[in-house]
Amino acid sequence: MTQVGELVLARVWHAQWLADRLRTTDGRPLRVVYRGVWTHGAGPDFTGALLDLDGTLVRGDVEVHVRAAGWYEHGHHRDPAYNGVVLHAVLDPDPGRPARRQDGVVVATLALRPYLLGPIEQFNPGPALRPLGAIGFAHCAPAVAATRPDALVRVWxxxxxxxxxxxxxxxxxxxxxxxxxxxxxxxxxxxxxxxxxxxxxxxxxxxxxxxxxxxxxxxxSPRERWERAAGLLLGVGGFLPLSPREAALADIDPATAVAIERQWQRLGGPWHDARLPPTxxxxxxxxxxxxxxxxxxxxxxxxxxxxxxxxxxxxxxxxxxxxxxxxxxxxxxxxxxxxxxxxxxxxxxxxxxxxxxxxxxxxxxxxxxxxxxxxxxLPAGAGNALVRKTVEQICGPHRVPVRSARAEQGLLHLQRTGCAPMRCYECPVAHLALAEEG
Known part of the structure; x- marks a missing residue:
């Protein structure tokens, strides 16, 4: 049998290569309203998913593992970053303990294999499927992007x-x-x-x-002001005294580290009990x-x-x-x-x-x-993954340059107010696309 990795399962979940009627391992009916957005492995695998779990709409994150035991093997039960997970999607169930978050909540588990549309070896994430990490299942306004890109930019x-x-x-x-x-x-x-x-x-x-x-x-003097500001900011932040690794990270030589720590000792008395904990x-x-x-x-x-x-x-x-x-x-x-x-x-x-x-x-x-x-x-900046994903979601294969900070910020606004909460009916891009079709 071919070895299946978590990336393959992430692609299966992303494509929703699953039957319509699902049930969790404890027997509750499950419907995927929105599968979420892949996070490139930074924290839970998919964020912002919307699930109908036994008649209740639940929004949260989805974590994918080949084996259910991966939840504990990867330490997610100790990590607060996984307290937003509402579904644990695994290839095969595990008769052992269910996934429990750091805050004590037990996470619903979905065993994927019984609901796959075929043997997993036949799953083909080819060009017909949206790339892993895409926001939606279909592009929003590719026709507008192709014929009226200036109209999209004005909306952004x-x-x-x-x-x-x-x-x-x-x-x-x-x-x-x-x-x-x-x-x-x-x-x-x-x-x-x-x-x-x-x-x-x-x-x-x-x-x-x-x-x-x-x-x-x-x-x-500017030099003493820097030492004083650095001493107070780092002291309250809980970073003093600096370890050799932290000093190297900050490109601070030993003499400068001593000067900064001396300022914290001289001036930081009122805040010595207010230092932040490392957590x-x-x-x-x-x-x-x-x-x-x-x-x-x-x-x-x-x-x-x-x-x-x-x-x-x-x-x-x-x-x-x-x-x-x-x-x-x-x-x-x-x-x-x-x-x-x-x-x-x-x-x-x-x-x-x-x-x-x-x-x-x-x-x-x-x-x-x-x-x-x-x-x-203001021109656009270097951009970020979310801006690029939102442009891809709206434009599909058609390239519409993002040249201003206004447009860049607009794309972030549309993602937060439209894409993430799935309020497509309120999105001005959707209205533009509908007008184009009409």
């Missing part, structure tokens, strides 16, 4: 404006209860945390308020460049070279004749911890919405106009 950019408006509203609300510098500082930390370490970065912002940090930097940070499968240690050091570099304060410097750069260039230089010049791609994401997701909200709050029409003009002119 309008959706990007909606996404921006939501961010501006959120920041405006935050500005009503906190000083502008604290709001901006917290948003920068949030962006530096990406999705995997936002909780930890949020905790740093809350435990080490910006005004307390700034007060310990004023009047110092806050998600470090598994984390790229070295995205390690929260390096992200905190990136912020320390920015804080070390402020002239007019965090908000003052940002508004000055927005009013520069070339604000995009000025902001890119502020974020990346002499900052080994922040690359151009992530800097662009910070400009799009933090800087522009903050400046729009702050300009509105202060009644600074010049600042608001400059921020709006910056938004209109």
């Amino acid at each position: 950019e309008a959706a990007g404006d909606e996404r921006l408006a939501g961010k501006v509203a959120s920041i405006s609300q935050a500005l009503s209860t906190a000083p502008p510098a604290q709001v901006l500082y917290a948003r920068l930390l949030d962006a530096l945390g990406y999705s995997r370490n936002r909780e930890g970065m949020g905790a740093v912002a809350a435990r080490l308020p910006y005004d307390h940090l700034e007060a310990r930097l004023v009047g110092r 806050v940070w998600t470090l598994a499968r984390q790229r070295p460049a995205a390690h929260p240690l390096r992200r905190l050091l990136a912020l320390a570099v920015l804080l070390a070279r402020l002239d007019a304060g965090l908000v003052g410097d940002l508004t000055d750069m927005c009013l520069d004749p070339d604000p995009h260039r000025a902001l890119r230089r502020w974020l990346t010049d002499t900052n080994p911890y922040l690359g151009a791609s992530h800097a662009h994401e910070i400009i799009v997701n933090v800087v522009v919405p903050f400046l729009l909200a702050y300009g509105d709050q202060t009644g600074d029409d010049r600042l608001s106009a400059a921020a709006a003009d910056l938004w209109d002119r």
